[in-house]
Amino acid sequence: TAKTSPVSPPSPDSGEVNYQKVYNQIADILEDNDWDDGSWGPIFVRLAWHASGTYDKATNTGGSHGATMRFAPESEHAANAGLKAARNKLESVKTANPAVTYSDLWSLAGVVAIQEMGGPTIPWIPGRRDAEAIAATPDGRLPDASLGANHLRDIFYRMGFDDREIVALSGAHALGRCHPSNSGFDGPWTASPTIVTNGYFKELLEKKWVEKKWKGPKQYVDKETGDLMMLPTDLVLIQDRSFRPWVEKYAADEKLWFNDFANAFHKLQELGVPRNGSEKVYYFKRTDEQ
Numbered sequence: 001t002a003k004t005s006p007v008s009p010p011s012p013d014s015g016e017v018n019y020q021k022v023y024n025q026i027a028d029i030l031e032d033n034d035w036d037d038g039s040w041g042p043i044f045v046r047l048a049w050h051a052s053g054t055y056d057k058a059t060n061t062g063g064s065h066g067a068t069m070r071f072a073p074e075s076e077h078a079a080n081a082g083l084k085a086a087r088n089k090l091e092s093v094k095t096a097n098p099a100v101t102y103s104d105l106w107s108l109a110g111v112v113a114i115q116e117m118g119g120p121t122i123p124w125i126p127g128r129r130d131a132e133a134i135a136a137t138p139d140g141r142l143p144d145a146s147l148g149a150n151h152l153r154d155i156f157y158r159m160g161f162d163d164r165e166i167v168a169l170s171g172a173h174a175l176g177r178c179h180p181s182n183s184g185f186d187g188p189w190t191a192s193p194t195i196v197t198n199g200y201f202k203e204l205l206e207k208k209w210v211e212k213k214w215k216g217p218k219q220y221v222d223k224e225t226g227d228l229m230m231l232p233t234d235l236v237l238i239q240d241r242s243f244r245p246w247v248e249k250y251a252a253d254e255k256l257w258f259n260d261f262a263n264a265f266h267k268l269q270e271l272g273v274p275r276n277g278s279e280k281v282y283y284f285k286r287t288d289e290q
């Protein structure tokens with residue numbers, strides 16, 4: 001008989017990982033005066049979104065499990081330009097927690113970023129498995145900022161979202177900025193790009209948006225200062241008669257938006273992940289509440 005029993009490492013969803021601890025480790029690396037507006041939060045939200053926004057309901061392909069953006073060709077898809085920095089930044093947390101999959105780590109990083117930047121609590125469930133490059137979805141599943149309402153609906157209905165959820169999710173553009181080196185576009189949507197607020201909706205309604213005069217791709221700037229920006233797809237939300245009422249509601253009621261955004265972001269993170277309904281749901285404490 002064997003004298004020692006082999007100790008197997010915990011599997012990703014075995015419940016042996018202390019996810020609040022992993023949450024805190026991610027929270028610890030957010031602040032960085034050498035990065036953009038001083039936080040990795042916005043780009044972590046974009047990473048979690050691009051990892052999951054490839055989902056196609058009809059074929060049940062893509063989605064937040066797999067983390068296939070680690071590999072070419074998905075890592076080279078134009079929509080993912082610049083996200084390598086975010087993936088690299090999270091390597092230290094992966095090394096400290098080898099049992100946590102990349103797909104769980106990226107998804108959790110989005111949740112941590114939203115909560116630590118003052119946003120709502122996002123219910124989160126671990127258990128995503130990583131996949132090989134072969135599981136990557138074809139290019140073109142993420143939205144193209146230069147297109148219109150039909151395109152937004154094509155992309156987001158394909159994932160299983162409705163108009164209200166499209167507007168709610170778009171409020172994430174309160175955060176971060178466009179970088180000419182990544183997307184060709186330039187500038188932040190709000191004056192507080194590291195704080196989760198309903199400011200994106202307020203700016204959309206309150207500012208006068210004019211086409212930016214430059215050689216770059218078509219985008220808008222606020223007429224008064226020229227400091228803030230909107231993408232063509234952002235302006236669609238106030239031009240389309242079914243999207244606009246939600247912009248108005250969220251601009252007037254931040255609590256309503258927090259609630260809808262938390263639900264929609266949770267749903268986004270669950271896309272394509274096999275579940276049986278018995279999984280434990282985590283509600284993390286912000287570091288300033290601990």
Ligand code: ZEM
Nearest residue numbers: 042043045046049143144145169172176177178179182183
């Ligand atoms: Zn974004 N997004 N996005 N987005 N996004 C950018 C940046 C960020 C679109 C889009 O083309 C772009 C959602 C929806 C949509 C974030 C979160 C979410 C950029 C700039 C572009 C061009 C990238 C760059 O240059 O670095 C389009 C067309 C969307 C369709 C509605 C949804 C949904 C999001 C989350 C829920 C965030 C946080 C950023 C800022 C990233 C950063 O590095 O600052």
